[in-house]
Amino acid sequence: xxxxxxxxxxxxxxxxxxxxxxxxxxxxxxxxxxxxxxxxxxxxxxxxxxxxxxxxxxxxxxxxxxxxxxxxxxxxxxxxxxxxxxxxxxxxxxxxxxxxxxxxxxxxxxxxxxxxxxxxxxxxxxxxxxxxxxxxxxxxxxxxxxxxxxxxxxxxxxxxxxxxxxxxxxxxxxxxxxxxxxxxxxxxxxxxxxxxxxxxxxxxxxxxxxxxxxxxxxxxxxxxxxxxxxxxxxxxxxxxxxxxxxxxxxxxxxxxxxxxxxxxxxxxxxxxxxxxxxxxxxxxxxxxxxxxxxxxxxxxxxxxxxxxxxxxxxxxxxxxxxxxxxxxxxxxxxxxxxxxxxxxxxxxxxxxxxxxxxxxxxxxxxxxxxxxxxxxxxxxxxxxxxxxxxxxxxxxxxxxxxxxxxxxxxxxxxxxxxxxxxxxxxxxxxxxxxxxxxxxxxxxxxxxxxxxxxxxxxxxxxxxxxxxxxxxxxxxxxxxxxxxxxxxxxxxxxxx
Ligand code: HEM
Numbered sequence: 017x018x019x020x021x022x023x024x025x026x027x028x029x030x031x032x033x034x035x036x037x038x039x040x041x042x043x044x045x046x047x048x049x050x051x052x053x054x055x056x057x058x059x060x061x062x063x064x065x066x067x068x069x070x071x072x073x074x075x076x077x078x079x080x081x082x083x084x085x086x087x088x089x090x091x092x093x094x095x096x097x098x099x100x101x102x103x104x105x106x107x108x109x110x111x112x113x114x115x116x117x118x119x120x121x122x123x124x125x126x127x128x129x130x131x132x133x134x135x136x137x138x139x140x141x142x143x144x145x146x147x148x149x150x151x152x153x154x155x156x157x158x159x160x161x162x163x164x165x166x167x168x169x170x171x172x173x174x175x176x177x178x179x180x181x182x183x184x185x186x187x188x189x190x191x192x193x194x195x196x197x198x199x200x201x202x203x204x205x206x207x208x209x210x211x212x213x214x215x216x217x218x219x220x221x222x223x224x225x226x227x228x229x230x231x232x233x234x235x236x237x238x239x240x241x242x243x244x245x246x247x248x249x250x251x252x253x254x255x256x257x258x259x260x261x262x263x264x265x266x267x268x269x270x271x272x273x274x275x276x277x278x279x280x281x282x283x284x285x286x287x288x289x290x291x292x293x294x295x296x297x298x299x300x301x302x303x304x305x306x307x308x309x310x311x312x313x314x315x316x317x318x319x320x321x322x323x324x325x326x327x328x329x330x331x332x333x334x335x336x337x338x339x340x341x342x343x344x345x346x347x348x349x350x351x352x353x354x355x356x357x358x359x360x361x362x363x364x365x366x367x368x369x370x371x372x373x374x375x376x377x378x379x380x381x382x383x384x385x386x387x388x389x390x391x392x393x394x395x396x397x398x399x400x401x402x403x404x405x406x407x408x409x410x411x412x413x414x415x416x417x418x419x420x421x422x423x424x425x426x427x428x429x430x431x432x433x434x435x436x437x438x439x440x441x442x443x444x445x446x447x448x449x450x451x452x453x454x455x456x457x458x459x460x461x462x463x464x465x466x467x468x469x470x471x472x473x474x475x476x477x478x479x480x481x482x483x484x485x486x487x488x489x490x491x492x493x494x495x496x497x498x499x500x501x502x503x504x505x506x507x508x509x510x511x512x
Contacts, residue, residue, distance in 0.1 A: 101270065
């Protein structure tokens with residue numbers, strides 16, 4: 017047995033932290049040239065074994081529970097933010113039950129109700145936000161500009177709270193909830209992952225904001241129970257209030273509160289950056305914007321220019337151009353570049369992935385982290401034609417690479433998946449995994465497509481978009497891969 021090769025570094029504790037932190041994808045590609053698909057680097061004293069390519073993803077995402085643990089990798093970051101007794105503060109089988117509870121809230125019936133709500137929020141935002149001043153003026157030929165990431169971040173939290181989070185959260189956004197959210201978010205950064213407890217103001221603010229937010233949700237759950245508030249309808253809180261564990265115990269108020277915080281954090285940055293990158297590409301390639309607009313007119317036009325009828329969820333889901341544009345943005349800009357697990361008992365690396373010689377295997381020892389980066393496979397020129405080019409039409413090629421990659425990936429998606437114990441399927445070995453794979457796979461994918469799709473459709477109906485100076489670079493210093501400044505988009509209103 018031998019250890020995977022260690023990436024060369026000058027300083028023992030710091031290791032490769034700086035190169036990884038500045039540009040993980042480039043760092044992985046350089047290491048792959050030197051060491052192959054499996055190598056270990058030092059991240060502030062931690063030993064992290066990277067496994068690249070679809071087989072590498074399979075190794076990490078399809079790993080056995082007895083060998084690899086997500087909770088041990090993430091709990092120091094997530095528990096102070098989400099709170100106790102949920103997600104990575106509980107054993108894996110409890111998380112699996114909690115994911116099932118959340119899936120109940122992500123129902124078709126709820127999704128049908130959400131489309132109109134999202135359209136409505138986006139329209140109000142465009143009519144009132146100061147960035148869209150020219151949109152609100154009489155001169156239709158006037159060009160204005162907006163900061164893509166700021167605008168999408170606001171629209172995302174407005175629409176997520178109006179739909180999943182519930183009316184009380186939506187109403188609170190104009191008040192203290194927004195500040196608490198910002199403070200909590202300030203404690204959800206790569207620094208918090210690396211150094212769970214520093215005597216810094218941002219950590220104190222995080223803890224205070226968590227407490228206040230947790231109390232806020234508990235209070236609103238109680239008000240619903242006593243009938244003082246009847247905002248229930250289609251949101252996640254209402255769904256969670258109906259659920260109980262296999263042993264018959266109902267979810268406690270705190271658990272519901274903490275799951276709601278977890279969902280807020282899981283969905284906000286991932287969806288807002290995906291929306292931003294999608295919009296940036298549309299602005300960069302006006303022909304994509306026109307294709308999307310045409311799709312809207314053909315499906316929802318009333319015959320009067322600039323007038324559209326509302327979309328249903330089923331119709332939104334079946335728009336090929338919109339779907340492909342979002343899928344392609346997620347291919348080049350998956351929000352999560354590193355998926356980690358902590359090794360809890362020595363794991364052999366399959367020889368088909370990497371081996372020191374034909375008679376021996378690598379072993380990743382207990383105490384190491386393993387890391388999978390689907391982002392690398394998603395732009396691998398050995399897999400994808402013009403791999404860095406944004407080309408949504410690749411998803412239309414019958415049985416092209418994209419179709420096949422999506423098939424293996426999608427096998428695991430949708431209703432067939434059993435998030436119960438030991439359910440792992442072949443989707444763990446696919447070159448397209450923006451939502452991960454295996455037991456920790458995302459359950460928010462359909463909601464994200466609905467949210468981003470309805471946002472983009474509403475914007476495209478109303479605005480022409482342009483980008484000057486080309487696509488912005490990736491900023492990897494944030495938890496989720498965001499665009500670097502400047503990322504302003506120019507816009508012009510299409511109609512009165
Ligand atoms: C897990 C990506 C939106 C809830 C994941 C994972 C990825 C991911 C890569 C796997 C993490 C791992 O294996 O360590 C994304 C992307 C999104 C998105 C790209 C949007 C474009 C959402 C939304 C929600 C959500 C909107 C909630 C409504 C979750 C949950 C998990 C998860 C509950 C499971 C964590 C686990 O089992 O350990 N997501 N996500 N995500 N995501 Fe998402």
